Amino acid sequence: MEAGVRRVVVLGAVGFFGGMVAQQLRKFGIAAQTASRRGGTDVQVDANDMASIRASLRVNDLVLDAAGPFQARSMALVEAAVDIGFDVIDINETLRYAEGVLSLAPQIKRAGIRVLSSASTVSAVAAAVIRHSGVTSPTKVTGFLAPASRHTARPGPAASLLRSVGQPVRVLCDGRFHELRGWSQSLCFRMPPPLGMIRGGVFETADAAYLPRVWRSLRNVTMYVDTNVPGFNALLGLAARRPGLHRLLERHVRWAGRLTRLFGSSAGGVGYLIEDASGRVARHAIVSPKNSFLAAIAPAVLAARAILDGSFEHRGLVLPDRHVEANELIRFLQANGITVLELP
Structure with missing residues (x-):
């Protein structure tokens, strides 16, 4: 020691x-x-x-x-x-x-x-993947998280996710923070098996604060989160537009967590698109059928x-x-x- x-x-x-x-x-x-x-x-x-x-x-x-x-x-x-x-x-x-x-x-x-x-995963894993990618001067990093929801849907992480749905979130765009509504935008990313295609909602991330301090060239940082539970992406997308539904989910976050652990996936992972000014794009993924957490x-x-x-x-x-x-x-x-x- x-x-x-x-x-x-x-x-x-x-x-x-x-x-x-x-x-x-x-x-x-x-x-x-x-x-x-x-x-x-x-x-x-x-x-x-x-x-x-x-x-x-x-x-x-x-x-x-x-x-x-x-x-x-x-x-x-x-x-x-x-x-x-x-x-x-x-x-x-x-x-x-x-x-x-x-x-x-x-x-x-x-x-x-x-x-x-x-x-x-935010932000040390992201930094390690960027280093591993060989992209020395990244200008844009987009992360895609699909948690192993059967294991990770506990009150803390669930509350963290719900606090962003329909609420103002900040993303780094062209070197400045821009405000969006959480879960108001989505983007797809094809992960390796066993996950396949995922669609995540826009989510605020510490990556936007830390990664540009490591790579001064980095001007765009965004993260998208897929709940990895059948039907829950659509539910959160609706909650982003319906404040009443959002309040209901927050009040019953433990109940929602139990359903998520019942119907969620044991597989999980995170994917990255790493781009530089020349147009080079590196795609990386970290996946596991049971231990991604x-x-x-x-x-x-x-x-x-x-x-x-x-x-x-x-x-x-x-x-x-x-x-x-x-x-x-x-x-x-x-x-x-x-x-x-x-x-x-």
Whole structure:
């Protein structure tokens, strides 16, 4: 373990993704303490409450933050990390939270801590795929997410998705943010088997904040999400136009999640179109019949392992292309039954 690290703490450990983080850390022989705001874990901490954080977390802790939904999160954890002196790795996917983290970059640097935000499919996996594609100066990146909804349709992710439906979302277009209505536009992408053709609704993403800071040539970043549940894309498209239906779905998000887990797909994946100014287009996909959700936590787990074994050299606010080497991430995914493909 890196000199000085006192504990590894997983926030949101009772949730699906937090539980998967803790499980994968154990597979690497890393003993992590579990934490949640409701208790029943090793540590009880509310990631939105500064007093709770100060009472529970300590200098030199390594905190893996899976306490979503991140739309409902304040900057309390990162602010406390700066004040107390612990490292944070999160799996945030939201643009607003990413902008909040970026605003704290000078304080993070002065504190000498590490913050790896969006160490997930958004944005570390996207950055790794861009590196792997060989497109050195991308101008446009379009992501297509089809989650393994039978496994991932939990209250947090479901609430995160519903908060965008019919609401203002921002996408990066020609170097500037433009506002659209969530799920008001859709786009198709042909994924490899077992997914095939997917159609996603437009969705706000942290990629739009982080990726252009890695590739200064990048002026267009958009993400589309397919629910991967029969009939649910049409339902959300209707909810985007009917506020009453949207409110009904939000009130019954747990019920909707149960239906999604019942009828949703075990297969899932994410696809990317990566374009440059010359007109070159690289198409890549990450797919699995049953384990695609591991892509959402793989960068965080691999980065934590590197920090603990002393091989992670970066400090400050670490941008997503430095969370994990592309080849290391691909090897981890392939070892867990997840295929990484370049498409024609």
